[in-house]
Amino acid sequence: MTDIAAEKSLTIRDVASNDEDVVRDVVTAAFPTDMEARLVHTLRHCGALVLEQVAVDASGAVVGHVAYSRVTPAAIGAGQALQIACLAPVSVQPDKQRSGVGSTLIKASLEKLKELGEDLVLVLGPPAYYPRFGFDPVLARKVQGPYAGDPFMALALTEAGSRDLPIEVAFATPFEEFE
Numbered sequence: 001m002t003d004i005a006a007e008k009s010l011t012i013r014d015v016a017s018n019d020e021d022v023v024r025d026v027v028t029a030a031f032p033t034d035m036e037a038r039l040v041h042t043l044r045h046c047g048a049l050v051l052e053q054v055a056v057d058a059s060g061a062v063v064g065h066v067a068y069s070r071v072t073p074a075a076i077g078a079g080q081a082l083q084i085a086c087l088a089p090v091s092v093q094p095d096k097q098r099s100g101v102g103s104t105l106i107k108a109s110l111e112k113l114k115e116l117g118e119d120l121v122l123v124l125g126p127p128a129y130y131p132r133f134g135f136d137p138v139l140a141r142k143v144q145g146p147y148a149g150d151p152f153m154a155l156a157l158t159e160a161g162s163r164d165l166p167i168e169v170a171f172a173t174p175f176e177e178f179e
């Protein structure tokens with residue numbers, strides 16, 4: 001169990017091979033359609049995922065899921081060496097939402113991404129939610145790609161992640177459906 005999760009009796013762990021069905025159920029339940037669950041499935045099976053973690057409650061139930069996929073820098077120069085990941089989607093079982101599961105999962109998974117050597121994380125989501133984790137729309141203006149505006153935010157996990165910008169990026173192919 002991570003330290004962050006301990007106080008909430010949540011375990012944050014990497015997805016296991018036998019979690020596929022329960023992850024699909026949690027992601028499908030969190031969103032209006034099964035589009036995000038299909039996105040996770042496709043990202044996983046095309047090898048685009050950098051990290052996939054679940055939140056497990058005290059009863060052993062999977063109540064949350066987060067996926068990070070590889071983003072490819074197209075820049076020539078220092079930024080070409082950056083390790084960049086995209087946070088999407090993040091899902092919490094509807095009856096467990098707004099009780100800290102999503103925050104605990106995101107904080108713990110960002111720590112893990114840092115350990116993995118990722119430099120920069122990008123997200124497209126509510127500007128009222130992600131800044132609490134350090135995501136910044138101003139930093140994201142230095143990242144050129146298919147997304148722009150305040151919902152597009154970036155978080156540098158290393159010095160290089162904010163230094164070696166601006167940069168042009170490409171997201172994993174399955175995101176083209178969402179552009």
Ligand SMILES: CC(C)(COP(=O)(O)OP(=O)(O)OC[C@H]1O[C@@H](n2cnc3c(N)ncnc32)[C@H](O)[C@@H]1OP(=O)(O)O)[C@@H](O)C(=O)NCCC(=O)NCCS
Pocket residue numbers: 030031089090091092093096097098099100101102103104124125126128129
């Ligand atoms: C978004 C989501 C992952 C957040 O997880 P959670 O466990 O419900 O959230 P937490 O309990 O950690 O955090 C609660 C805080 O987040 C805010 N919040 C939750 N969902 C939000 C949203 N969609 N937009 C803005 N703020 C949101 C709450 O207002 C609350 O704010 P407060 O702390 O200022 O009171 C979860 O609600 C979810 O799965 N929603 C449906 C799927 C979705 O929209 N995913 C994100 C797409 S980018």
